[in-house]
Amino acid sequence: MATIEDVAKLAGLSRTTVSRVINDQPYVTEEKRQRIVQAMKDLGYVPNSSARRLRSQKTETIAVLLPRVTNPFFGNLIEAMEQKASEWGYQVIVCQTHHSRKKEIDYLQLLKTKQVDGVIMASLVNDWKDVEPYLESGPIVFCNEYMEDASIPMIHMDHKTAAYEAAVHLLEQGCKHIAYASGGPESHLGAMRKQGFLEALEEYGRPFLDELNIDWAIDVSDGQKVFHLIRSDFPYIDGVFTGSDEVAAGLIYEASSSDWKVPEDLAVVGFDNQMVSLLMVPSVTTIQQPVIQMADKTVEVLIQQLLHPGAIAPKRYVYPHQLLLRNSTKRREAAIQ
Amino acid sequence: MATIEDVAKLAGLSRTTVSRVINDQPYVTEEKRQRIVQAMKDLGYVPNSSARRLRSQKTETIAVLLPRVTNPFFGNLIEAMEQKASEWGYQVIVCQTHHSRKKEIDYLQLLKTKQVDGVIMASLVNDWKDVEPYLESGPIVFCNEYMEDASIPMIHMDHKTAAYEAAVHLLEQGCKHIAYASGGPESHLGAMRKQGFLEALEEYGRPFLDELNIDWAIDVSDGQKVFHLIRSDFPYIDGVFTGSDEVAAGLIYEASSSDWKVPEDLAVVGFDNQMVSLLMVPSVTTIQQPVIQMADKTVEVLIQQLLHPGAIAPKRYVYPHQLLLRNSTKRREAAIQ
DNA sequence: TTGTACGCGTTATCAT
DNA sequence: ATGATAACGCGTACAA
Numbered sequence: 281m282a283t284i285e286d287v288a289k290l291a292g293l294s295r296t297t298v299s300r301v302i303n304d305q306p307y308v309t310e311e312k313r314q315r316i317v318q319a320m321k322d323l324g325y326v327p328n329s330s331a332r333r334l335r336s337q338k339t340e341t342i343a344v345l346l347p348r349v350t351n352p353f354f355g356n357l358i359e360a361m362e363q364k365a366s367e368w369g370y371q372v373i374v375c376q377t378h379h380s381r382k383k384e385i386d387y388l389q390l391l392k393t394k395q396v397d398g399v400i401m402a403s404l405v406n407d408w409k410d411v412e413p414y415l416e417s418g419p420i421v422f423c424n425e426y427m428e429d430a431s432i433p434m435i436h437m438d439h440k441t442a443a444y445e446a447a448v449h450l451l452e453q454g455c456k457h458i459a460y461a462s463g464g465p466e467s468h469l470g471a472m473r474k475q476g477f478l479e480a481l482e483e484y485g486r487p488f489l490d491e492l493n494i495d496w497a498i499d500v501s502d503g504q505k506v507f508h509l510i511r512s513d514f515p516y517i518d519g520v521f522t523g524s525d526e527v528a529a530g531l532i533y534e535a536s537s538s539d540w541k542v543p544e545d546l547a548v549v550g551f552d553n554q555m556v557s558l559l560m561v562p563s564v565t566t567i568q569q570p571v572i573q574m575a576d577k578t579v580e581v582l583i584q585q586l587l588h589p590g591a592i593a594p595k596r597y598v599y600p601h602q603l604l605l606r607n608s609t610k611r612r613e614a615a616i617q
Numbered sequence: 618m619a620t621i622e623d624v625a626k627l628a629g630l631s632r633t634t635v636s637r638v639i640n641d642q643p644y645v646t647e648e649k650r651q652r653i654v655q656a657m658k659d660l661g662y663v664p665n666s667s668a669r670r671l672r673s674q675k676t677e678t679i680a681v682l683l684p685r686v687t688n689p690f691f692g693n694l695i696e697a698m699e700q701k702a703s704e705w706g707y708q709v710i711v712c713q714t715h716h717s718r719k720k721e722i723d724y725l726q727l728l729k730t731k732q733v734d735g736v737i738m739a740s741l742v743n744d745w746k747d748v749e750p751y752l753e754s755g756p757i758v759f760c761n762e763y764m765e766d767a768s769i770p771m772i773h774m775d776h777k778t779a780a781y782e783a784a785v786h787l788l789e790q791g792c793k794h795i796a797y798a799s800g801g802p803e804s805h806l807g808a809m810r811k812q813g814f815l816e817a818l819e820e821y822g823r824p825f826l827d828e829l830n831i832d833w834a835i836d837v838s839d840g841q842k843v844f845h846l847i848r849s850d851f852p853y854i855d856g857v858f859t860g861s862d863e864v865a866a867g868l869i870y871e872a873s874s875s876d877w878k879v880p881e882d883l884a885v886v887g888f889d890n891q892m893v894s895l896l897m898v899p900s901v902t903t904i905q906q907p908v909i910q911m912a913d914k915t916v917e918v919l920i921q922q923l924l925h926p927g928a929i930a931p932k933r934y935v936y937p938h939q940l941l942l943r944n945s946t947k948r949r950e951a952a953i954q
Numbered sequence: 955t956t957g958t959a960c961g962c963g964t965t966a967t968c969a970t
Numbered sequence: 971a972t973g974a975t976a977a978c979g980c981g982t983a984c985a986a
Contacts, residue, residue, distance in 0.1 A: 281731075281754075283963055294973045299965060307971050329730040330676070331963035333667035334978050341710075349686060349696040359686040362711045371710050371732065373678075374699045393666040395708065417618075500892055526892075533896050555837055555863075559870050561898050620979055631957045636981055644955055668979035671962050958985075963978105970973080 282323035291319040302327055339397050341371040342582060343390050346402040348376050352554045353524075353571065357402055357423065360575035368583050370397075377403040385410065391417040398582045401425060404467055419585040423578040424569075426596075427468040433585070435578045435597045439469050440476035442567045442601040446521055446549045447480035449565070449603060453611040455519030455547055456486065461506045461531075462523030463498040470523070477521055497522065503530020511540065518546055519609075525550035525557040528564045532608060536561070547609040562607030570599050619660035628656040639664060676734050678708040679919060680727045683739040684801075685713050689891045690861075690908065694739055694760070697912035705920050707734075714740040716801060722747065728754040735919045738762060741804055756922040760915040763933075764805045770922070772915045772934045776806050777813035779904045779938040783858055783886045784817035786902070786940060790948040792856030792884050793823065798843050798868075799860030800835040807860070814858055834859065840867020848877065855883055856946075862887035862894040865901045869945060873898070884946040899944030907936050 284302075288295045293312060300308050301316045308316075319325075333339050344361055346354040362372045373396060375387035384406050390396045391414050398418050401411075404425035414420065415432065422434040450458050460477055462470060481488050491514060497506050503526065510517045522528045528550030535542050542548055542562055550557050550566035557564035577597055584592065621639075625632045630649060637645050638653045645653075656662075670676050681698055683691040699709045710733060712724040721743050727733045728751050735755050738748075741762035751757065752769065759771040787795050797814055799807060818825050828851060834843050840863065847854045859865045865887030872879045879885055879899055887894050887903035894901035914934055921929065 296973055326729045328963050329732045330667060330670035334671050335964045350692045355687045355692045362713055373708050374711050376699055392663045395666045529896055556893055556896060559866055633957060665979050672980050
C-alpha cells in the first residue's frame with residue numbers, strides 16, 4: 281500500500297507538499313501540484329484513514345443505537361439517518377441494543393474509545409446517570425426516546441398527547457372497556473404514552489383495571505396472542521390501544537379468522553403508520569410520526585455539535601403527530617379515509 | 618483524555634508494561650498488574666482506537682452494502698449480520714447504495730482507505746471489472762447477489778430454480794397468461810429469475826409477450842399501479858409473478874377494492890416471505906429465503922478470511938428456498954397453508 | 955520480568 | 971512556496 285512518503289519520493293518533493301495537495305491547501309505551484317497528482321495516480325495512492333483519525337482526533341463516524349433494525353419504525357429511522365449522514369461525509373455504525381442495558385452501554389463505549397465522534401440514541405433502557413458520563417467523550421443526541429432530566433438535544437414527538445388522542449378517539453367511538461397492549465421494557469416514552477392513555481380514560485370516567493394492562497406485546501404474533509387472551513378471558517373488552525401497528529395487525533388478523541368483527545366488536549388503534557396498517561382489512565387507525573424529518577433533524581443537530589462544539593444550547597425539538605382515522609375504529613359514521 | 622503514558626506515570630512503570638496488561642500478555646508481576654489496573658481505573662483510561670488501528674492495520678469493522686434498509690429482506694439481512702458481527706467484536710457500517718453505481722463504488726473506497734477490513738456486497742449494480750480492483754485492499758464477499766465470473770465467496774439462493782418453481786405453480790393452477798412484474802435495475806440475480814420464469818413458460822408451451830413484462834415494480838404503490846394497468850389494458854392476464862411481497866401486496870390490495878377476485882381472476886405469487894404476505898387477505902404464495910442463515914454464513918466467511926487470509930479457497934454456498942403455497946394462488950384444491 | 959526505542963501514516967508548526 | 975521535524979497514541983523487537 282502506497283503511503284504519502286512514496287508519493288513524495290516519486291514526485292521528488294516532500295511529504296508536506298504532498299499533504300498540501302491532498303488537503304487542497306494553498307501555496308503549491310501548479311506545476312508541482314500536477315506532478316504530485318500524477319504520482320498519486322501512478323501509485324494508486326489513497327490516504328490512510330487510521331492515520332488521519334489519529335492525527336486529527338476525528339473519525340467522521342457516528343453510532344446509531346436502536347433496539348432492532350427490522351422494526352419498521354427504526355428501519356425508516358436509520359435509513360434516513362444514513363442517507364443524511366453520508367451527505368455530510370459521515371459513516372454510520374448500526375448498534376442494535378435489543379433492549380439490553382449491557383449492550384447499550386457497550387455501544388456507548390465506542391464514544392470513549394474514539395471509534396465514533398458522536399452518538400444518536402434511539403434506544404434508551406439505561407438510567408440517565410449511567411449514560412451521562414459518556415457525554416464527556418463526545419456529543420449524544422436523543423431521537424424518539426427522551427427524558428426530562430437530560431440536558432442534551434432531544435428530537436421526538438409528544439407521545440403523551442398522541443396516546444391521549446388515540447384513547448379519546450376510542451372512547452368517542454363508544455368503547456367502554458379499553459385494553460392497553462404495549463410492550464418491551466419500560467422507557468420514559470412508554471410511560472408517557474401510558475399517562476396520556478390513562479388521562480383520557482379518567483376524563484371520560486372510565487376505570488382502568490390491571491387485567492386491561494398487557495405489557496408484553498411487541499410484534500405480530502404477540503398481537504395474535506392478545507386477541508385470544510381477550511376473547512377467552514375478557515370478552516367484554518371492546519377496544520384496544522396498541523403500541524405498534526404490528527401488534528394491531530396481529531390482533532386484527534386473528535379476529536378476522538374468528539367470529540369477532542373489527543371494529544364492531546373490537547376497535548383497534550395502532551402506532552407508527554407502517555405500510556401494513558394501510559394494507560390490513562380493515563385498515564388500521566394509527567398515529568403517524570414524521571420519521572424522516574426527525575431523522576434528518578437528529579443527524580443535523582449532532583453534526584452541528586461536532587462542527588461547532590458548545591456553540592448551541594441543547595434544545596428540544598418536538599415534532600407533531602397525526603392520528604390517522606381508518607376503518608379499524610370506525611364504529612360511528614364520522615371516520616374518514 | 619488519559620493516554621497509556623499517563624497510566625504508566627501514575628503507576629510508576631513504563632508504557633510497555635501497561636500495554637502488556639491491556640493486552641493480557643504474560644510477564645507481568647501480579648503486584649504491578651494490580652497497580653496498573655488501579656491507575657487505569659483512577660484515570661478512566663480507555664485505549665484509543667485510532668492509534669490501535671494505525672498500529673495494527675486493522676479496524677475490526679466491516680461494511681455492508683445494500684440497496685436500502687427499509688426493504689424488509691435487507692432489513693432482516695443487516696439485522697442478523699450486525700448481531701453476528703458484534704459477537705465477533707466487529708462493527709458494522711451501513712452503506713445504502715440505492716442502486717446507484719457511483720454510491721456503490723464510493724462505499725467500496727472504505728476498503729481502500731482502510732476504514733473497514735472487509736466488505737459484504739448485498740448490492741451489486743457495477744460490473745465485476747469495476748469491483749475487482751478493490752479486492753487487493755481486502756476481502757469482499759457477495760451475499761444474495763452473485764455472478765459467475767467472480768472468484769470470491771458467494772452466499773445465495775438458486776433464484777433461477779425458485780422462479781421456475783413459482784411459475785410452474787401458477788401454470789399448474791391453470792393460469793394461461795402470466796405477467797412478470799419485477800423491477801429495479803438489472804442485476805445478475807434478476808436475470809436468473811427471469812430465465813427460470815421463461816423456462817417454465819416454454820416448458821408448458823405458453824408464449825411470453827413484451828406486454829407481459831413489467832420492469833418497474835418495486836414497492837406497494839407499484840403493485841397497485843400494476844393491477845390497474847392489467848385491469849385496464851390486459852384484462853386477459855390471469856396470473857402474476859412478482860419480484861417481492863410488497864408488489865404482490867399492492868396488487869392484491871387494489872384487486873380487493875375492485876370486482877376482481879384473487880386468486881380466481883388473478884393469481885399472484887410474491888417473493889421473500891415477508892410478514893405482510895401472511896397478513897394479507899388472501900395470504901400470499903411466496904418464496905422463502907433462509908435470510909438469517911445466509912447472513913450468518915456471510916459474516917462467518919468474511920471474518921474467517923480476515924483471520925486467516927488466503928487459508929480457504931473462495932467457495933460458493935447455495936442455500937435452499939421454499940415455495941410457500943398460500944391462498945393467493947389457490948385456484949385448485951391442492952394448495953396448502 | 956521490565957524498559958528503551960522505533961515506527962505505523964498523517965498533519966501542524968516553524969523555519970527557510 | 972517548500973521542507974524538516976515533531977507530535978497523535980499505541981505495540982513490539984530488542985536489550986537489559
